[in-house]
Amino acid sequence: MDDAPVALAPALPLPQTPFYSVEYPGYVASLDRALETLPQRALDTAFRRNATTLELHMRPRDPFAHPIQGDVVRTSNLVLKVVKRKRKDGTRGEYTATVVGSVGKTARFRAMADYQYIPDPQHHIVKLRHALDAMDVDAIKAFRFMTDKDRAQQQQQKASQQAVDAMDLDGTIDPQLLAGPSVPQVPAGESPLGLLGPPLWSRNPVPLLYGYKRSPVSVEVDVLDQNGNPVLDSEGNAKKRYVNKARWKGYAPAVINFADSTVHSPCPTSCVPHSRLLPQALPKAPPAVVEEARKTVNPKLVQRVVEKLSERPVWTRTALVNQFSAAEEREMQNSKVVLPLCAYMFNDGPWRDTFVRLGYDPRQDPEARFYQRLYFRNTANEMVKKATMAAKKKAKGTGEDGKPEERNTKSHIFDGQQTYTDTAVFQLCDITDPLLKELIDDPDAVRETVDERDGWYKESAITRIKGILRRKFFGMLDGRTVTDADCMDLVNLEDEVVVSRTIKVNNPNRKLRPRKNNMAKGAERPEDAIANRLRKAMQDQHDKKAAQESDSDEYVPD
Known part of the structure; x- marks a missing residue:
């Protein structure tokens, strides 16, 4: 056994010369052309100014070419200088490797090149x-x-x-x-607008490693038609498709528009959640996706909601939630299925955003006028984001000190004496103010047919009710109580005068599109509001300038 000492590698000093590396995505036949695709300014920004990206332009003279995105990462590599000396006799040469410096940053191009589109150069x-x-x-x-x-x-x-x-x-x-006809014909597939391509075509810089395999959570199901029957191919076999069973399912209630059909829905699948602009029939049962989740909720809580809807067929969310305890409110909020199992909603009209009992149509019942919803926007109500801890405590029904917070179960009621919220969302049946109650119960204020904007009330009657409610509500927000005597000017006005004093659309017979007539009645149109604000700002500027000129005229130097 040889006991000779093992020769150690020599220790050499590491040169301090810094280098930067670029992993060029191609064969470099010409160094000048390769550097032309990487501008000097971009290299300086990437390596000397701590930039994290570097763009490589394969067509540097084309401003419409999409570059290849590269990442600048920190590395600890060494740069070796390898010298090969050949022997004249043809035997193996001699190689010498010398470390000349270290690489602190490297630009890597791992992303795929984007799709390229060359526009017409004559455009x-x-x-x-x-x-x-x-x-x-x-x-x-x-x-x-x-x-x-x-x-x-x-x-x-x-x-x-x-x-x-x-x-x-x-x-x-x-x-x-x-030349053909006088009117030129644009070739097929060519737009006369001459639109240019977007700055980015693909949002996926790295290919997805799916391995040509389908998702493990997707299952094969039959393709069904509108009636629920399988769709057959030319050979008589049922068509198949893959469905992701783990995808998120929305448990929103069925939603219809005011102008939709009053015929009951033949099956639960005809009223689809989130299809707010599609014509729907009157829902008589919850959507199929909601019905499938019935087994996941508390049946006793669902039964209590059904009982409340039997007592009163139309509720706002606030009014309905106030009928339950804090624990039941949290359960209703967390499950997302309880209310869609029992009610549907209107997208517009007098009962907009209210929960209506399944199978009940307020458009066919004049008594449903008491359930109409009034809403006023409070532009002075600033939306302040709450702290995370405070939001969690409020969700649990506790205050800042951790003790149980007393719930206000009368926030949906308007009595004309006090307010519980900064936003006016009330149903007519929840208004207990004597003056307003008398106007609401007036049988002469009822019209023969329902209206998309005013419901079962005449236009003058609902306008008078809204005007008084607005005056009293915003008066209490300002810290003062508006008495009945302060509202007698609105009560004693003639019907024609009440209607003429409201801001209306020019053509009352015009059919309003869905989700376009949801502003509170009496609110200014957006373009009118902008014009009024601009006019007021110009008037303030003019008054300020006039006041300055007046002060300068009054000043007399000694």
Whole structure:
């Protein structure tokens, strides 16, 4: 056994020369052309100014080409200088490796190249873009937006030139004879607008490693038609598709529009949640996806909600929740299924955003006028984000000190004496103010047919009720109590005067589109509100300037 000492590798000092590395995604045949795809400014920003990305332009002279995105990462690599010395006799050469420095940063291009789209180089916008890059002042000053007439002439000339080139004419035929009709026809697939491509086509920089396998949570099911029957292919076999059973399912109640059919839905699947703009029939049962989740909720709580809807067929969320304890309220909020199992909602109209008993149609019952919903927007109500801990304590029904917080179960009632919230959302049956109660119960205020905006009340009656409610509610928000005597000017007004003093649309017979008539009645249209604010700002500026001029005129120097 040889006991000779083992020779250790020599210890050499590490050079302090810094290097930067670029993992170029291609074969570098010309170093100059490779560096042209990586601008010097981009390299300096990436390696010397702590940038995290680097773009590689395969077509550096094309401003519409999408670059390849690279990542700049920190590394601890060494740069070796390898020298090979060949022998004249052809035997194995001698290699010498020397460390010349370390690599602190490396640019890696692991992302896929984006889709490329080359626009028409003769397009006027493309020419303008190149002129801006070249700082061509003459071309920039000569630029003009093309009109429809200019675009039509350009398309006509292009079509004529293509026809001439295709036929390879010898010049004996007049090209104008091949121009076709006076109105140019745009070739199929070509837009006359000349739209350019977006700055990014694909949002997936790295390919998905799916291994040509389907998701393990997806199962194969039959393709069903609208009636629930399997769809057959040409050979008579049922068509199959894969469905992700683990996907999130929305447990929203069935939603219909005021103008939808009053016929009962034949099956629970006809009223689909979130399909607010599709015509729906009157729901008589909850949606199928909600019915499947019935077994996951407390049946006693569902029965209590059904009993409340039997006593009163229409509720606002606040009014309905106030009928239950704090624990039941949390359970209803967490399950998301209790209310959709028992009620449906209107997307617009007098009963908008209220829970209506399944099978009950307030549009057919004049007594449903007491369940109409009134809503006023409080523009002075600032939405302040609550702290996370405070929000958690409120969700648990506890205050800041951790003790159980007393619930206010009268927040849905308006008595004209005090308010419980900064937002006015009330049903007419929950208004106990004597003056308003008398107007609400007035049988002469009922109309023969229901209206999409005013419900079962005449326009003058519901406008008078809203005006008094608005005055009293916002008066209490300002810290003062509005008495009945303060509202007698609205009570004693003639019906025509009440209607004329409200802000209305110009054509009352115009059919309002869904989700377009949900503003509180009497609120300004957005464009009118902007114009009024601008007019007020200009008036304030004018008054301020006039006051300054008046002060300067009164000043007399000694």
